[in-house]
Amino acid sequence: MTISFPRGIGTKLLLIVLPGMLVGTVAMFLAFERIDERGRMAALQLRLDNFAITLAAALVKPMWEFDDTTVERLFAATADVPELLEARLVYADETVLAIARGHRADPGFVTTLHKSMDLVQKSPTGDVTVGRLEVAFHDGLVQEEIHSQRAGGLLVLVGSFLLLGGATLIAVRRIVAQPLSRLRDSLYRNASTLTREPLVWQARDELGEVVGAYNQLLAEIDQHNRDIHHLAYHDPLTNLPNRQLLEDRLGHAIAVAERHQRQIAVLFADIDNFKVVNDTLGHKQGDRLLNTVAERIAATVRGMDTVARWGGDEFVLVLETISSPGEAASVAEKLIEAVGVPVALNTTLIRIGVSIGISLYPQDGRDVTTLIKNADMALFEAKGRGRNTFHFFDQAMNNRALRRLDIAVALRHAIAQDQLELYYQPKVDTRSGAIVGAEALVRWRRPGEGIIPPGDFIPQAEESDLIVAVGEWVMRRACAQVLSWRQQGFGDIPVAVNLSPRHFQRERDIDRIIALVEEAGIPPSLIEIEVTESTVMRDPDLAIALLWRLRDHGFGIAIDDFGSGYSNLSYLRRLPIRTLKIDRAFVADIDQGKDGAEIVRAIIAMANALGLGLVAEGVETEAQLRFLRDADCAVAQGYYFSRPLPVAEFEPLLRPSEPPVFAARPILARPLAALT
Numbered sequence: 256m257t258i259s260f261p262r263g264i265g266t267k268l269l270l271i272v273l274p275g276m277l278v279g280t281v282a283m284f285l286a287f288e289r290i291d292e293r294g295r296m297a298a299l300q301l302r303l304d305n306f307a308i309t310l311a312a313a314l315v316k317p318m319w320e321f322d323d324t325t326v327e328r329l330f331a332a333t334a335d336v337p338e339l340l341e342a343r344l345v346y347a348d349e350t351v352l353a354i355a356r357g358h359r360a361d362p363g364f365v366t367t368l369h370k371s372m373d374l375v376q377k378s379p380t381g382d383v384t385v386g387r388l389e390v391a392f393h394d395g396l397v398q399e400e401i402h403s404q405r406a407g408g409l410l411v412l413v414g415s416f417l418l419l420g421g422a423t424l425i426a427v428r429r430i431v432a433q434p435l436s437r438l439r440d441s442l443y444r445n446a447s448t449l450t451r452e453p454l455v456w457q458a459r460d461e462l463g464e465v466v467g468a469y470n471q472l473l474a475e476i477d478q479h480n481r482d483i484h485h486l487a488y489h490d491p492l493t494n495l496p497n498r499q500l501l502e503d504r505l506g507h508a509i510a511v512a513e514r515h516q517r518q519i520a521v522l523f524a525d526i527d528n529f530k531v532v533n534d535t536l537g538h539k540q541g542d543r544l545l546n547t548v549a550e551r552i553a554a555t556v557r558g559m560d561t562v563a564r565w566g567g568d569e570f571v572l573v574l575e576t577i578s579s580p581g582e583a584a585s586v587a588e589k590l591i592e593a594v595g596v597p598v599a600l601n602t603t604l605i606r607i608g609v610s611i612g613i614s615l616y617p618q619d620g621r622d623v624t625t626l627i628k629n630a631d632m633a634l635f636e637a638k639g640r641g642r643n644t645f646h647f648f649d650q651a652m653n654n655r656a657l658r659r660l661d662i663a664v665a666l667r668h669a670i671a672q673d674q675l676e677l678y679y680q681p682k683v684d685t686r687s688g689a690i691v692g693a694e695a696l697v698r699w700r701r702p703g704e705g706i707i708p709p710g711d712f713i714p715q716a717e718e719s720d721l722i723v724a725v726g727e728w729v730m731r732r733a734c735a736q737v738l739s740w741r742q743q744g745f746g747d748i749p750v751a752v753n754l755s756p757r758h759f760q761r762e763r764d765i766d767r768i769i770a771l772v773e774e775a776g777i778p779p780s781l782i783e784i785e786v787t788e789s790t791v792m793r794d795p796d797l798a799i800a801l802l803w804r805l806r807d808h809g810f811g812i813a814i815d816d817f818g819s820g821y822s823n824l825s826y827l828r829r830l831p832i833r834t835l836k837i838d839r840a841f842v843a844d845i846d847q848g849k850d851g852a853e854i855v856r857a858i859i860a861m862a863n864a865l866g867l868g869l870v871a872e873g874v875e876t877e878a879q880l881r882f883l884r885d886a887d888c889a890v891a892q893g894y895y896f897s898r899p900l901p902v903a904e905f906e907p908l909l910r911p912s913e914p915p916v917f918a919a920r921p922i923l924a925r926p927l928a929a930l931t
């Protein structure tokens with residue numbers, strides 16, 4: 256058997272209060288009745304006393320005078336007294352003179368009251384007791400009155416109980432049950448609809464306080480929800496919308512543009528060389544830079560446009576409702592101008608650039624993913640075209656991207672299928688014209704396509720660990736070549752090998768390079784590792800430690816493309832460099848009347864002062880060579896001497912000759928075309 260209890264608090268309260276009230280009321284009623292009964296009985300006793308006294312007084316004289324007629328008359332009259340049960344007149348000798356009984360046959364009484372009085376005649380000789388009057392009253396009438404009154408009282412009791420119960424019911428409902436129901440309904444409503452509607456409440460009682468606390472809780476939940484929503488859809492650093500929110504807004508913008516036949520522009524912006532700033536000045540300054548750029552970008556566009564942080568140093572803008580592609584171009588120009596204003600970081604004024612790719616709805620894509628992907632592709636193009644510029648997406652770009660993807664996939668098999676080849680470009684003594692070394696440069700002979708230059712596949716390889724495998728392959732082949740030249744009697748020809756920045760992100764990759772050279776059985780001093788400045792900037796401490804490890808094993812270290820990046824001299828001082836390779840852009844400027852000559856002179860002076868070896872890259876003309884030789888640059892490399900050559904074409908250059916192989920070149924000044 257299951258007992259079910261009432262669930263409502265109002266009902267529970269009533270179940271507690273009403274029986275109490277009932278018991279209380281009944282107890283009070285009984286107490287009143289008892290008091291009333293006592294009062295009535297006291298009154299009855301009084302009447303009995305008065306009756307007995309009066310009758311006794313009336314009877315004394317006739318009794319004294321033996322006036323039986325009067326005694327009889329007086330006594331008979333007593334029978335009419337309604338409360339009388341019995342009256343008895345007794346002589347002094349206890350002989351009963353008269354008995355009078357009340358009219359009621361069945362008085363229905365509960366109690367009888369008795370009064371006995373001596374009948375005393377005063378005489379000059381003293382008081383003489385002539386007899387005794389004994390009177391008994393019944394309480395039948397009193398009981399009748401009490402009964403009839405009890406019925407009325409009960410009626411009043413039930414009535415007032417019902418009245419009080421009803422009033423309590425209404426009060427409990429109004430004060431407790433209804434407010435609680437409202438609170439409950441509000442809770443359910445707010446929970447199911449996820450709204451936070453506060454409850455309007457007037458009362459200042461405890462429930463009012465509960466509702467006040469409830470409303471406050473709702474407000475706090477609301478605030479927390481807003482915070483969570485903000486965090487979920489905004490970038491915590493810049494407070495700009497994040498990727499998720501951008502995609503939502505772009506999706507919405509596309510839907511609106513579709514309905515109203517409008518154009519949208521998506522601009523994918525990336526800060527140029529942000530990583531270098533981050534690595535050299537630290538992440539705190541990098542964050543400051545990102546915030547400054549974010550503020551500047553946001554200030555450049557209209558309020559209705561969306562600026563989001565896509566991640567890292569990338570921002571995406573959605574320009575809703577543009578009238579023509581030219582409008583997107585002018586926004587891009589404004590962005591480049593705004594971002595280009597120098598920023599003070601760590602007391603240093605930094606000027607940064609931004610590259611931007613633009614895709615347009617509907618011509619470049621009709622959905623969020625395509626528009627963003629194509630803007631990103633256009634950004635890649637803008638970066639490739641010298642940075643700090645913008646570029647619109649076009650279909651050819653898509654084809655190029657597909658080509659890059661194809662190359663990245665096919666390159667994975669190129670090593671295993673022995674499709675890579677190593678070319679060698681001579682390094683020449685600027686005074687004697689003798690070959691003093693070579694740079695190993697990789698080529699990919701792809702079946703059906705011919706030679707693919709490294710510029711077309713090294714960047715793809717650098718996006719993954721594939722470049723580490725390529726680097727190891729190049730190193731193994733270069734070591735074998737050095738050994739082979741030794742064995743063929745060409746002597747020790749030092750070979751420079753390019754290692755990409757990824758190689759300096761894990762110790763084990765450098766340890767494999769060291770092991771590989773040791774296994775090859777050639778002195779590591781015959782291998783010069785060429786790294787760019789950006790290699791060191793990524794994780795300076797690790798890169799510097801690994802370069803030292805190489806140096807300690809006897810490898811030569813050369814800084815490639817020196818001067819082209821963010822040359823940080825404080826890092827350079829910590830590097831175990833043997834050689835600086837002057838970037839070919841400066842060499843190209845030597846005979847162009849630009850600053851190149853002065854820069855090259857400064858680099859040469861610095862290298863000589865620090866006791867570093869020098870190689871000038873990209874020497875293409877006699878004038879450049881003459882300048883370099885006169886400026887004291889010991890070694891040069893470039894098309895003026897030779898393009899990178901397959902080993903079969905390079906080896907003849909190594910054969911002993913007198914004068915040295917390139918000795919006549921500056922003097923003969925043979926046309927470049929004839930040399931290549």
Ligand SMILES: Nc1nc2c(ncn2[C@@H]2O[C@H](COP(=O)(O)O[C@H]3[C@@H](O)[C@H](n4cnc5c(=O)[nH]c(N)nc54)O[C@@H]3COP(=O)(O)O)[C@@H](O)[C@H]2O)c(=O)[nH]1
Nearest residue numbers: 696697708709710713729753754755815873874875893894
């Ligand atoms: N991580 C690796 N990178 C490598 C490897 N092999 C090459 N590369 C890098 O690819 C880039 C392009 O190389 P490549 O097409 O071989 O071009 C080299 C020379 O051909 C070119 N060069 C040389 N002289 C001249 C010149 O007179 N004019 C002119 N316009 N170009 C010239 O320069 C490239 C060599 O440059 P560098 O390495 O900076 O000395 C290039 O970045 C290579 O580094 C590899 O195995 N691993």
